[in-house]
Amino acid sequence: LTGSSGGTYASTSGLSINNNSGEVNLANSTAGNYTVTYTIPPANGCPQFQTTANITISAAPNATINYANSPYCNSGTATVTLTGNSGGSFSSTSGLSINTNSGEVNLANSTPGTYTVTYTIAAAGGCPQFQTTASLTITAAPSATINYANSPYCNSGTATVTLTGSSGGTYASTSGLSI
Numbered sequence: 001l002t003g004s005s006g007g008t009y010a011s012t013s014g015l016s017i018n019n020n021s022g023e024v025n026l027a028n029s030t031a032g033n034y035t036v037t038y039t040i041p042p043a044n045g046c047p048q049f050q051t052t053a054n055i056t057i058s059a060a061p062n063a064t065i066n067y068a069n070s071p072y073c074n075s076g077t078a079t080v081t082l083t084g085n086s087g088g089s090f091s092s093t094s095g096l097s098i099n100t101n102s103g104e105v106n107l108a109n110s111t112p113g114t115y116t117v118t119y120t121i122a123a124a125g126g127c128p129q130f131q132t133t134a135s136l137t138i139t140a141a142p143s144a145t146i147n148y149a150n151s152p153y154c155n156s157g158t159a160t161v162t163l164t165g166s167s168g169g170t171y172a173s174t175s176g177l178s179i
Contacts (some may be wrong), residue, residue: 007040007049015055024055031059058125061085063132065103065119071137074112078105078136088121088130096136105136112140142166 009022016028017036024036033056040049063084072078080090080103090103097109098117105117114137121130144165153159161171173179 006043007038009036009038011036011055015057024057026057029057031057056125058127060127061088061121061124061130063088063119063121063130065090065117065132065134067105067117067134067136070135071139072105072107073141074107074110074138075141076107078107078138080104080117080134082119085121085130088119090117090119092117092136096138105138107138110138112138114138142169144169146171 008019009017010019011017011034014030014032015034015036016025017023018025022036022038033054035052035054037050037052042048061084063082063086066081066083067078068081069078082103089100090098091100092098092115095111095113096115096117097106098104099106103117103119114135116133117136118131118133123129142165144163144167147162147164148159149162150159171179
């Protein structure tokens with residue numbers, strides 16, 4: 001306040017203002033643009049005096065992100081579900097091929113592993129930078145080769161297979177082979 005004291009402060013609904021001090025409670029105010037009026041009543045032969053000032057309150061950014069189908073195999077793409085404020089950017093550590101604008105992950109170009117994806121909304125409108133995170137896991141696609149090294153075999157005894165790569169699969173063949 002510059003000038004005469006003894007007046008009161010007022011504004012429209014949505015702005016939480018102390019009528020005597022002019023202090024605004026930002027947490028209890030609704031985001032928006034407001035005009036604050038300071039009024040000094042008439043006194044000592046002087047008329048009522050009013051002056052105004054504008055104040056803008058921005059809504060604090062808020063968002064959540066989620067990669068709902070994690071873990072992913074390392075092929076195709078993974079999309080993010082964003083709830084809340086858009087306009088931020090996505091990032092993670094090296095090894096994850098991520099589109100910084102959309103949050104889409106190129107799984108085939110990413111190294112298998114577990115990553116933390118960070119969604120950042122820059123500071124704006126008096127509000128600080130906002131960040132939220134989500135976890136994403138990429139597993140290596142199974143890969144294997146099998147070999148019957150001594151083929152052809154005589155139809156007595158057993159034939160042993162050599163497995164190279166991922167285990168946990170099952171063996172099958174056409175009719176006539178006992179496997």
